[in-house]
Amino acid sequence: MQSLSGSTRALGLGLALLLCSCQSESTTPLEHHESQAAALSIVREGDGPYVEGNTERLRAVYPEPLATVRWNATAGRLEASADSASWRLPAAGTASLTVTAVTKSGQELSATYQFQVTTASSGLGSGEPGSLATAGAVDASNDLTGQVCELAFDASGRGHILYDNGSHTSLWYGTWDGSTWTTEQVEGLGMGVGGLVSTYMAMAVAADGTPHLAYWMTQQGQPTLWYATRGGTGAWVRERINLTSAPASGIGTVSIVLDPARANRPTVVFDSFIKDSSGYQQGRVAVAWRTGPNTWAGNPVSYIASQHQFLQGDAVISSDGTVFFPFGYSYYGEYFLGSYRPGGGLDNLSLANYSFGGSYASLVWAGTNRLLARTPSGLFDFNLTSPMSGTTIQRYDLEQHTVTLGDLVYTAGKPYIAHLHDSQLELVSPRADNYWTYTQLGTAQSSGRIGLAVRPTTGQLHVCYRNNYKVMFQ
Incomplete structure (x- = not known):
């Protein structure tokens, strides 16, 4: 079962996003992101995308015993019994589900979740605004x-x-x-x-x-x-x-960008090893650019003398x-x-x-x-x-x-x-x-x-x- 937790968890943010678990091994509850020690969670039975017409079985979970639980959905058919609910999903689009609970110690809790519901035939995506490709x-x-x-x-x-x-x-x-x-x-x-x-x-x-x-x-x-x-x-x-100045002599990180100031010429940034005056191999970041078919120019970039230097991620231009x-x-x-x-x-x-x-x-x-x-x-x-x-x-x-x-x-x-x-x-x-x-x-x-x-x-x-x-x- 997959656990969703939070006081408010919004999916979408103006972009169409799909909340899903893509295979059955996703049984580990999701970590809490809130600063409090614990949060009201919803545990989902099953996995995969949220597809219109499907029935989702959900359960409210909290570390303390719950005295009462109320469920409310903005769309679809919801049948609830205490801390459990069955929710027949509405037509494709965005739907919200709110759970309100009171613990036996009298603490009041509330959590709202938004779900992007997809069509059953969406396949790898419809390309329409408001939908996202199904995984x-x-x-x-x-x-x-x-x-x-x-x-x-x-x-x-x-x-x-x-x-x-x-x-x-x-x-x-x-x-x-x-x-x-x-x-x-x-x-x-x-x-x-x-x-x-x-x-x-x-x-x-x-x-x-x-x-x-x-x-x-x-x-x-x-x-x-x-x-x-x-x-x-x-x-x-x-x-x-x-x-010649920066031989490709050892496999390492590589990145490529297109230079807008020079007709989008390909520019490659990569790890290289350069021999110093004593013959010792020094790691260097190198930059190479294409000047024509099978023709490349470039240089090693050395910032720190006598220290290995390595590319650590993307290049941008x-x-x-x-x-x-x-x-x-x-x-x-x-x-x-x-x-x-x-x-x-x-x-x-x-x-x-x-x-x-x-x-x-x-x-x-x-x-x-x-x-x-x-x-x-x-x-x-x-x-x-x-x-x-x-x-x-x-x-x-x-x-x-x-x-x-x-x-x-x-x-x-x-x-x-x-x-x-x-x-x-x-x-x-x-x-x-x-x-x-x-x-x-x-x-x-x-x-x-x-x-x-x-x-x-x-x-x-x-x-x-x-x-x-x-x-x-x-």
Whole structure:
């Protein structure tokens, strides 16, 4: 049974969201988000999406014995008996359920929940405003997929996904037309081609729908860094990135952006190892950009002498072509926000006074010179200056629980975060009073990446993640 808890739990926030548990293993009660020690909870029998016409069986739960319980629904047919209720769901749309209880000690309790009810035939999504795709597998094969996924939309609203196949080590790409995913292999093992593709991969999609991919793979025991794009003929163009100044000599984090100041040229940020004067391998963040077919230029970026420096998450790029990215160095676990502009030098901002967290950070723009970063330890808000030493930083706590994996977007004037909270996939955003509100999206597995993106033609949020060893889209 799945437990929903809270004094008020709002689903939607102006966006159509689906509250579901996507497989039967989601029997662990969801953690309480409220500051009080305990909250009135609703335990749901069963899992999956909330579908019109289905009957949901619910039970009110509180640590103390309940003397009376009252149920009220804004729509649908509700039959209640003490702390239990059966709710026949109304037509697709938003419906609310309120539970009011009094404990035997006289304490009064109330909880209100909003549910996004979908149609039984919604499949992978209707594309209509006010509806969200029902969770479904992107890849129809029997292979294990989705340890990593990245999600994006082009200007026409077409969906793009990048994900890995773990059964037969390979990289896959798919497009979504609003109802159906079409997938294809881009890289993998073969005779005289390809290699063992790692889970370090990244994607950027141009407004016209052209995909740009960057990924690591091992070929005959050697790590190699690659770029792939779809050419005008529809065939994939693959190029190895191997700068003399920053050789791709060890697999690590990689990110790719398109430079708006230079005709959207692909720019790849990655981990590299450079030999110093004594022959010692030093970890460096490297930036490479494509100047023509099979032609790449770039440099290693060195901020701290004689220290390993590693990319720690997404890169983003400004309108003038300056690349920003999080990085850390190994000996003291200190983290930085770095910047690099070809021909314009480099800069960095120390985060030593903040608990930045050591896992993957997601970066997005939130207006001119304002950058947001989602990390396991919180949300960072940077108001950038040049030089970066004058940048102001605000850090906002998210959770005290384990929320290592996640992604971030900024839309409709505020941030939205998808993260894995224990085994539950949550969407987090600030409500009108700026307190966080949490939407349970279902069960997910620990994964290298979760993808969150906004479809521009509808304004809807969509997410990709791994569940039951399959890459999922919702």
